[in-house]
Amino acid sequence: MWALRRASVPLRNRGVSMRVCSAPFADLEQTISCMQDKAGISQSPELTSDRCPSLNGFYRGKHDSANIFCVRRSLSSQAGAKSSGEEDNLEDGFSELEATDSAKKGVQDVNEDELISEADFSEDDYDDADSSKQEMEALDAEVDLSKSVSSKRKAALALYKTIRETQDLSIPNALDKWIAEGNELDRALIIFVMRNLRKLRMHRKALQFSVWLESSKQLEFIESDYASRVDLIAKVHGLQKAENYIEKIPKSFTGELAYRTLLANCIQANNTKKAEKVFNKMRDLEFPLTTFVCNQLLLLYKRTDKKKIADVLLLMEKENVKPSLFTYRVLIDVKGRSNDIAGMEHILETMKAEGIEPDTQTQYSLARNYAFAGLKEKAEAVLKEMEGDNLEENRGIIRDLLELYAVLGQADEVERVWKICESNPWTVESIAAIEAWGKLGKIEEAEAVFENMLKAVKKPSAWHYNPLLKVYANHKMLTKGRDLIKRMGDGDGKIGPRTWDSVVKLYVKAGEVEKADSVLHKAAQQNQMKPMFESYMAIMDEYAKRGDIHNTEKIFLRMKQAGYNARFRQFQALIQAYTNAKAPAYGIRERMQAENIFPNRALAAQLVQVDAFRKTAASDLLD
Secondary structure, three states: OHHHHHHHHHHHHOOOOOOOOOHHHOOOOOEEOOOOOOOOOOOOOOOOOOOOHHHHHHOOOOOOOOOOOOOOOOOOOOOOOOOOOOOOOOOOEEOOOOOHHHHHHOHHHOOOOOOOOOHHHOOOOOOOHHHHHHHHHHHHHHHHOHHHOOHHHHHHHHHHHHHHHOOHHHHHHHHHHHHHOOOOOOHHHHHHHHHHHHHOOOHHHHHHHHHHHHHOOOOOOOHHHHHHHHHHHHHHHOHHHHHHHHOOOOHHHOOHHHHHHHHHHHHHOOOHHHHHHHHHHHHHOOOOOOHHHHHHHHHHHHHHOHHHHHHHHHHHHHOOOOOOHHHHHHHHHHHHHOOOHHHHHHHHHHHHHOOOOOOHHHHHHHHHHHHHOOOHHHHHHHHHHHHOOOHHHOHHHHHHHHHHHHHOOOHHHHHHHHHHHOOOOOHHHHHHHHHHHHHOOOHHHHHHHHHHHHHHOOOOOHHHHHHHHHHHHHOOOHHHHHHHHHHHHOOOOOOOHHHHHHHHHHHHHOOOHHHHHHHHHHHHHHHOOOOOHHHHHHHHHHHHHHOOHHHHHHHHHHHHHHOOOOOHHHHHHHHHHHHHHOOOOOOHHHHHHHOOOOOOHHHHHHHHHHOOOOOOHHHHHHO
């Protein structure tokens, strides 16, 4: 742990802007475990101060670290307790037990750290619902194949389909009717339905189902069921409603799991203030500090304030919390994206010394960071290690290989990998191939893959069109992009935030920022859906380059109205607008302080330039 903490220290003094990739983490619903924590609590003597004094050395500069580590007593997980579960394949969902067998084990037998995750290695969490169409069709096919499906699974599939196809407000009546027809519910069936509703992001329907289960007394709620409700309320109604609901949970079930779930949702929303408040509440309630919670804090500060990562590592060391594979993965990615390759490799060595081997996601992060650092040989070595001896039997990594070989500019390798699956590609492989050919500037090859993909899909959706639309946007091919949008509209017509993002960038890169602004505003108003963070930023950055203060401020306000908390990135663009306009930015420092955002060295220099009251040689003479 000391080696990890020492490796993280240089991050405190860096003002590096980190762009994080979503590729390996965005396709499966990443999960929060709903299992009980088995770690015990061991108290140590009370601290004389509300703040741990030894943390002071981990934050240099004139700003103190956030007061998230204030503790009245030190709590620790049991040594060797199962608090290091690997937070793999995570996004914004709540993990339910996946099968009947695991349901029978009971909550105590399942690793509790199966996690929330890295929805973000990207800035958004708004996949089009159509992106899960294949899973939906596969489940429908299972219903049709009744002879090959067990009666219990057939009942679960039928119930899932009933809820999925019923209007939200009519779900209680549909469920009452289902029970009246003689059907029975058990926990395994409920878990199956909940899990698949979450995978399709049907959180509102899942919440209706949960409410009905409790009100109709079809299920005796346990701690994990209440925690699941907290998660669904947070996703449907927001963090405050979820926090209010926790107060209504029976005291015997208001444990660490409910608060941990709320914490994870705060972090997914990048709401630092709320996350730190929930963390302090957990400490006040004397819940054990687990690897899961520490990993969530690392994930938060990776996105919002890398200087605090060292503080989290110090806290883990003090309380004997063992790092997990996910801990190392986050630190490796932070180091790599700050271009500290030596630090990244040091963390990798530390991980291996602890007996933890890198998984595919960690290898992906290593290869990607090597590639962007210009270390092609090292990147290629990792890619060959990922590929193994038989790529046909390791198809799960094909899309990663296609992406990274394209980053390296190796068209021959992209072609070699693509030929392995070209005769019968998965949709995700086709999408990766379209993006890879687009990155290499081979538009015809991307179009050919796209056309073949559409032939294999019964009902193509926006999910299938978006990759080629992005290719056209990146290459400023406005006419082809417009034709593709029209073709998309002739289909099922269902488009969402990802499609809007592609359209916005198509117009922005063609120099038509006003059109992009109009399209995004109209789409958000008509569809009552939240546009992606990056869609707003693409427009805001373009206005800032022009020194258009009015429109840059307008986009800043719209992001607030859409529910995005102010971030460093937005203030960076805003200050750039004032700089380019050579205009003073009255009150900009106070606005940043109000949002708990502090400038790095580069931004501080820009702030001086837009300070309305700064002193110059000329102003001194006039004074």
